[in-house]
Every structure is written in C-alpha cells, then in structure tokens.
Amino acid sequence: MVNIRELDPSASPLDYFGFELRRRREEAGLKQGQLGACIFCTASLIGQIETARKVPTREFAERADAALGTDGTFSRLVGLVLRSQLPHWFQAYAEMEARATYISTYQAQLVYGLLQTPEYARAVLGVRNHADLDARVAARMERQRILAREQPPVAWVVLDEAVLHRQIGSREIMRNQLARLLELPANGWTQVQVLPFEVGQHPGLMGSFNLLRFDDDPNIVYTEDFVQGHMTANPDALREGFLRYDHLQAAALSVEASAELIARVMEERYGHQPGPIRSAVA
Numbered sequence: 001m002v003n004i005r006e007l008d009p010s011a012s013p014l015d016y017f018g019f020e021l022r023r024r025r026e027e028a029g030l031k032q033g034q035l036g037a038c039i040f041c042t043a044s045l046i047g048q049i050e051t052a053r054k055v056p057t058r059e060f061a062e063r064a065d066a067a068l069g070t071d072g073t074f075s076r077l078v079g080l081v082l083r084s085q086l087p088h089w090f091q092a093y094a095e096m097e098a099r100a101t102y103i104s105t106y107q108a109q110l111v112y113g114l115l116q117t118p119e120y121a122r123a124v125l126g127v128r129n130h131a132d133l134d135a136r137v138a139a140r141m142e143r144q145r146i147l148a149r150e151q152p153p154v155a156w157v158v159l160d161e162a163v164l165h166r167q168i169g170s171r172e173i174m175r176n177q178l179a180r181l182l183e184l185p186a187n188g189w190t191q192v193q194v195l196p197f198e199v200g201q202h203p204g205l206m207g208s209f210n211l212l213r214f215d216d217d218p219n220i221v222y223t224e225d226f227v228q229g230h231m232t233a234n235p236d237a238l239r240e241g242f243l244r245y246d247h248l249q250a251a252a253l254s255v256e257a258s259a260e261l262i263a264r265v266m267e268e269r270y271g272h273q274p275g276p277i278r279s280a281v282a
Contacts, residue, residue, distance in 0.1 A: 007052055013080040015052045017061075020077065022050040024068045039063035055085055055135035058142065082142040085135045089228040096220055096231065098146050102213035103155040106195075106204045106248050109166070111177060112157050114144050115184065115192075120177040123169030147190060155190040158248050160204070161197050164265045175270035178262050193252035194261050202251055203244040211241050 009019035025035050025046070032050070033043035039060065048054035056064075061078035065071070086094055097103065097114075105112050110124060121140045126133050146152060159181075167174050184190045195202065210222040218233040221241040232238075253261060 013084045018050045018052040038067040082139045085139040100212040104211040106158045108160045108208045119173045152189045157192045171270045178266040194258040195252045203247045
C-alpha cells in the first residue's frame with residue numbers, strides 16, 4: 001500500500017497548497033499521473049507538491065487551475081506559498097515593498113532583487129547554500145510581480161559601477177542581466193542610474209539601503225547586515241537616508257548616460273551573445 005503523507009493544512013501555506021491540490025484532484029477523479037499529463041509534468045512532481053516536499057511555481061499553479069477548473073484558487077495561493085519561502089526576517093520587508101508607491105534603492109554590491117534575472121538570482125542565492133534553491137529563486141521572482149502591476153510603484157535604482165563589473169555566475173549570466181537593466185527604463189516606472197568609479201568617496205560608502213514611501217503609511221528606511229534586515233520609520237534615520245540618497249542621485253550619471261555605460265560594459269566585458277533563458281514549471 002502507498003504511504004500517503006497526511007498534511008495539516010493550517011501548518012503553512014505550502015501545506016495548505018498541497019492539501020488543496022490533492023483534494024481538488026481527487027474530487028476530479030484524477031490520478032497523479034493523469035493530472036501530470038494535463039499540466040505537462042510528472043506524477044512524481046504532483047506527489048511532491050501534494051506532500052509539501054516541493055514548492056510549486058506560479059506557472060504550475062496556473063496550469064493546475066486550468067486543468068482542475070478551480071477558478072484561480074491555486075494562482076492566488078501560490079503567492080502566499082512563495083512569499084513564505086523568503087527568509088523569515090525578510091518577509092515583513094517584502095510585504096512593505098509590495099505596498100510601497102515609491103521605492104528608492106542604492107546598491108553597492110549587487111543588482112537590486114526586483115531587477116535580477118532568474119539566473120543571476122540563482123548564482124547569488126546559491127553562494128553558500130544550495131538547499132531549496134529552486135524555491136528561493138522562485139520566491140525572488142515572485143517579488144518582481146509588483147513591477148508588472150497596472151499601477152506599479154515608481155522604482156528608482158542607483159547602482160555602484162562595481163555592480164556592473166562584478167561577475168556573478170557566468171559571463172552569459174552577466175550579459176543577460178545587464179541586458180535586463182537596459183530594458184527597464186522603457187516602462188517609465190523603473191529607472192536606473194549608475195554611480196561611476198570616478199566619483200570617489202560618496203555618502204553610500206557605508207553600504208546599500210532602501211527607502212520606501214507610501215500613500216497612507218509612514219516612510220521606511222531598510223538596511224541589511226549578514227544576519228538580518230532592519231526596518232525603521234525613525235524620523236532621524238529617514239532624514240539621513242533621504243539626504244544620502246539625494247546626494248547619491250546627484251553624483252550618479254543621468255539615466256541616459258547610465259544606459260550607455262551599462263551597454264559598454266556589457267559589450268566589452270561580457271561581449272558574447274546571450275543564450276535562451278529557460279523557466280521550469282515547478
């Protein structure tokens with residue numbers, strides 16, 4: 001007899017997703033392999049998701065809704081599932097980020113998470129820990145959905161020039177990542193400026209930070225160390241954060257000149273053609 005793992009649907013969003021997937025599949029009179037055939041995956045994958053051993057992707061959830069006629073149930077649930085895969089200390093920031101109307105960020109080391117390609121994110125997140133890497137990458141990609149909303153936040157990103165030169169992953173990954181940055185200004189909501197090496201000392205030498213503004217809530221400044229993140233609405237911290245950011249924007253290249261520099265680094269440092277970008281169902 002097959003040993004079916006019993007889930008407590010209240011234990012976590014992932015457990016609830018798996019519980020509901022099994023319940024809806026059985027209501028439809030489908031075996032795991034039959035459902036897998038409908039949504040182009042294996043019976044084993046269906047089983048792993050139903051037992052909360054694997055995190056579903058958004059594409060999987062959308063296909064499950066279509067196959068089971070569940071009117072968007074799994075597409076709605078998968079956002080909660082993926083957010084729950086973020087580090088516990090980061091989840092509160094991700095919720096505030098999703099509600100912000102204006103995001104300002106200075107990044108000294110890496111491309112901001114909302115702008116990362118899946119391959120770049122995988123290389124960053126897998127530096128010291130490969131456990132649940134697929135789920136952690138999917139969670140980061142889920143965060144980016146706020147930029148595709150009908151009314152996305154205004155996002156203004158200042159990147160240190162070092163971000164362009166620091167190779168994360170392969171040269172192909174970097175070329176695709178810089179190409180992604182060049183595509184962003186066309187939407188009008190997200191703008192990128194580069195702080196060039198020639199500036200020398202500047203107000204961002206203490207490290208990366210984010211500023212979130214809201215229509216109806218207090219503004220927030222967010223910083224991270226190697227252990228956790230720190231959010232505060234303290235007026236003194238906000239005043240200092242916005243002042244530093246104003247100086248960084250003033251010292252950075254214009255959006256147009258920044259795009260020219262990104263394109264030049266992309267060609268000169270990573271100058272081979274990017275390969276196709278692949279995405280998995282789950």
